[in-house]
Amino acid sequence: MNSLVPTEKIWRNGAFIAWEDARIHVLSHVVSYASSVFEGIRCYETPNGPAIFRADRHMRRLIDSARIYRMEIGWTAAQLRDAARELVAANGLSSCYIRPIVLRGYGPLGVYGGDNPVEVFLACWKWDAYLGEDALAQGVDVCVSSWNRLAPNTLPALSKSSANYMSSQLIKMEAISNGYREGIALDVAGNVSEGSGENVFVVRDGRILTPPLGASALEGITRDAVMQLAADFGISVTETQIPREMLYIADEVFLAGTAAEISPVRSVDRIPVGSGARGPITEKLQREFFSIARGLRPDRHGWLTAVEVCESVL
Numbered sequence: 523m524n525s526l527v528p529t530e531k532i533w534r535n536g537a538f539i540a541w542e543d544a545r546i547h548v549l550s551h552v553v554s555y556a557s558s559v560f561e562g563i564r565c566y567e568t569p570n571g572p573a574i575f576r577a578d579r580h581m582r583r584l585i586d587s588a589r590i591y592r593m594e595i596g597w598t599a600a601q602l603r604d605a606a607r608e609l610v611a612a613n614g615l616s617s618c619y620i621r622p623i624v625l626r627g628y629g630p631l632g633v634y635g636g637d638n639p640v641e642v643f644l645a646c647w648k649w650d651a652y653l654g655e656d657a658l659a660q661g662v663d664v665c666v667s668s669w670n671r672l673a674p675n676t677l678p679a680l681s682k683s684s685a686n687y688m689s690s691q692l693i694k695m696e697a698i699s700n701g702y703r704e705g706i707a708l709d710v711a712g713n714v715s716e717g718s719g720e721n722v723f724v725v726r727d728g729r730i731l732t733p734p735l736g737a738s739a740l741e742g743i744t745r746d747a748v749m750q751l752a753a754d755f756g757i758s759v760t761e762t763q764i765p766r767e768m769l770y771i772a773d774e775v776f777l778a779g780t781a782a783e784i785s786p787v788r789s790v791d792r793i794p795v796g797s798g799a800r801g802p803i804t805e806k807l808q809r810e811f812f813s814i815a816r817g818l819r820p821d822r823h824g825w826l827t828a829v830e831v832c833e834s835v836l
């Protein structure tokens with residue numbers, strides 16, 4: 523369980539405020555109408571201090587998510603990246619999870635929302651392994667959800683909006699209540715889409731497959747990192763429709779996301795994946811991913827944004 527341990531400061535609309543002051547009114551537009559978009563970013567501890575993983579890509583996606591919903595953020599990706607650096611430094615954390623949130627606030631209360639103020643918050647706190655401490659090495663047991671992912675042209679899957687996470691909650695709650703660690707949802711055509719908070723990868727005969735963005739999946743930033751690392755290793759990755767049953771005959775399956783990082787799947791619907799343990803390609807990608815994120819190997823793709831921590835908070 524990832525408990526929320528308060529830190530000192532939260533960034534709101536360009537200024538730092540105390541954690542406990544980051545409040546909104548219950549009649550803010552977002553509460554009734556789910557009008558918010560957000561990000562989840564990890565900051566890793568490296569030998570040279572904290573480093574935010576792919577900050578620019580996350581901030582770009584935040585702005586894109588808002589744009590789809592006609593929300594004017596008023597900050598550039600570079601400004602938000604710098605704010606995130608300052609936030610981590612101000613809270614004196616060596617590693618953490620960063621949560622930017624853009625929401626429609628207090629004002630007229632009707633569906634439209636265009637006259638409500640757009641507020642931007644950045645918070646951070648300590649976070650552990652999302653799918654459990656054992657997940658990264660042992661793998662997780664997952665099910666195929668009875669809930670389909672969002673249909674195209676209903677709620678936009680490329681926008682990381684809070685509304686999409688009502689679907690994710692159904693998938694996750696069903697999985698947990700049936701004794702699984704995570705659920706994989708199919709798209710409305712019945713092909714593999716994504717986990718409640720992760721993209722899905724399948725390995726078969728040494729090749730990697732992952733669903734295309736048209737399968738109602740989020741354009742994951744870890745997904746992109748996995749694809750780049752696989753290319754570095756000369757491992758083929760194909761974005762293609764994946765029928766459900768491919769999950770049962772794959773040599774390896776793994777989940778990729780900021781929270782779950784790269785987590786092997788050891789069974790799907792109680793059918794062991796391959797040998798039922800982490801597979802060699804998953805392990806290779808996982809090792810490389812963590813080595814770069816934790817600053818143990820050169821940052822050859824330019825993924826890390828260093829945080830300058832004052833001596834006084836070390």
Ligand SMILES: Cc1ncc(COP(=O)(O)O)c(C=O)c1O
Binds near residue numbers: 690740745
């Ligand atoms: C539904 C969903 N799919 C995929 C992902 C993976 O995206 P990322 O790697 O950018 O965190 C996430 C996590 O943000 C997610 O919530």
